[in-house]
Amino acid sequence: MEEELKAHLEKFVCLSNEEWEQIVTYFKRVSYRKKENLILEGQICKSNFFVIKGILRKFFINEKGVEQTTEFAIENWWLTDTFSFLNGSKTDFYIQAVEPVEVMQVKREDYLNLLEEHPKLEKYFRCIYQKAFAATQMRIKFIYNYSREDLYHHFSTSQPEFLQRVPQYLIASYLNFTPEYLSEIRRKSIS
Amino acid sequence: MEEELKAHLEKFVCLSNEEWEQIVTYFKRVSYRKKENLILEGQICKSNFFVIKGILRKFFINEKGVEQTTEFAIENWWLTDTFSFLNGSKTDFYIQAVEPVEVMQVKREDYLNLLEEHPKLEKYFRCIYQKAFAATQMRIKFIYNYSREDLYHHFSTSQPEFLQRVPQYLIASYLNFTPEYLSEIRRKSIS
Numbered sequence: 001m002e003e004e005l006k007a008h009l010e011k012f013v014c015l016s017n018e019e020w021e022q023i024v025t026y027f028k029r030v031s032y033r034k035k036e037n038l039i040l041e042g043q044i045c046k047s048n049f050f051v052i053k054g055i056l057r058k059f060f061i062n063e064k065g066v067e068q069t070t071e072f073a074i075e076n077w078w079l080t081d082t083f084s085f086l087n088g089s090k091t092d093f094y095i096q097a098v099e100p101v102e103v104m105q106v107k108r109e110d111y112l113n114l115l116e117e118h119p120k121l122e123k124y125f126r127c128i129y130q131k132a133f134a135a136t137q138m139r140i141k142f143i144y145n146y147s148r149e150d151l152y153h154h155f156s157t158s159q160p161e162f163l164q165r166v167p168q169y170l171i172a173s174y175l176n177f178t179p180e181y182l183s184e185i186r187r188k189s190i191s
Numbered sequence: 192m193e194e195e196l197k198a199h200l201e202k203f204v205c206l207s208n209e210e211w212e213q214i215v216t217y218f219k220r221v222s223y224r225k226k227e228n229l230i231l232e233g234q235i236c237k238s239n240f241f242v243i244k245g246i247l248r249k250f251f252i253n254e255k256g257v258e259q260t261t262e263f264a265i266e267n268w269w270l271t272d273t274f275s276f277l278n279g280s281k282t283d284f285y286i287q288a289v290e291p292v293e294v295m296q297v298k299r300e301d302y303l304n305l306l307e308e309h310p311k312l313e314k315y316f317r318c319i320y321q322k323a324f325a326a327t328q329m330r331i332k333f334i335y336n337y338s339r340e341d342l343y344h345h346f347s348t349s350q351p352e353f354l355q356r357v358p359q360y361l362i363a364s365y366l367n368f369t370p371e372y373l374s375e376i377r378r379k380s381i382s
Contacts, residue, residue: 009231064337070331082325092332107370115314122313123306129320134273136327143334145253166274176335 004052005104008076012124019048027104032097039095045084047105054101060093069173152185195243196295199267203315217305218295223288230286236275238296245292251284260364343376
């Protein structure tokens with residue numbers, strides 16, 4: 001199953017078998033149970049997680065004590081608190097398995113050594129972060145500009161797989177809705 | 192003044208003089224007048240802009256017809272609509288000079304050729320996008336979690352230089368406040 005990561009790297013860079021065999025040693029394959037936390041608020045987010053199977057979500061507990069989901073990651077997506085991961089600071093977030101999850105995880109020191117030893121992966125991570133940043137710039141526009149109903153429709157059109165796989169209350173948490181409000185919008189869309 | 196870009200690249204990678212002399216040919220130094228638009232909504236954002244002197248802002252016209260500022264860039268910051276820049280799609284944004292601005296700008300094809308010819312710059316751009324993405328992940332948390340007053344205080348503590356240099360109505364536009372509401376918060380902070 002590590003082959004999933006190899007295939008993803010090879011979308012951006014060519015690797016020999018020998019290179020891959022070295023690269024994979026920097027990663028650890030780990031399984032998490034449904035609802036298991038990979039990271040808790042207050043910890044240092046020491047790893048970056050590449051999802052091989054399942055879904056992760058990232059959330060924080062807001063000032064009202066409610067879980068606010070800020071990101072999901074399905075197969076072939078990376079997820080971490082990048083700020084905590086890079087700076088070794090404590091995270092404000094939780095990362096949790098929405099379904100049983102298999103990840104390839106890489107620790108910060110291993111990530112830096114990996115890039116040092118295999119500089120061709122700089123291109124891979126440059127492309128990954130570039131795409132992620134582009135998407136987040138757009139997301140900020142959506143948050144400011146879209147009505148709550150528009151946000152739902154944009155999300156359901158652009159990420160139909162999430163709607164199928166993620167429980168309703170987590171979709172509501174991502175869109176900053178109450179579950180009741182989400183049901184109402186969905187009823188309106190169907191009718 | 193191109194030396195500003197050289198110094199910034201050298202924070203992340205070592206360059207020989209010969210390399211720098213080649214690299215700089217991919218960039219064009221351009222001056223813009225105060226309030227001049229570098230990019231208009233509906234255009235393809237063909238360049239990425241590195242600010243040597245002055246301030247840029249990025250904004251869109253929201254559904255109420257009001258300018259909503261989403262980003263500022265001062266000296267040593269990059270600014271573009273990354274999605275439009277990468278994909279050659281039309282942008283929803285404007286990029287405008289807040290003050291008279293000097294930039295080093297690089298076109299998409301030149302950016303890709305530059306990385307092809309000088310792969311050591313992959314590390315530079317990986318680090319730039321990584322930091323930008325980390326900051327934007329945090330910003331989404333702030334937008335969801337902070338009261339409007341907290342947003343102002345966070346902004347004024349983390350970016351004091353902007354408060355000094357950027358006109359009040361643009362700070363208000365960035366924080367999604369009316370100028371009147373911003374004045375009210377400032378009055379409260381001072382008293």
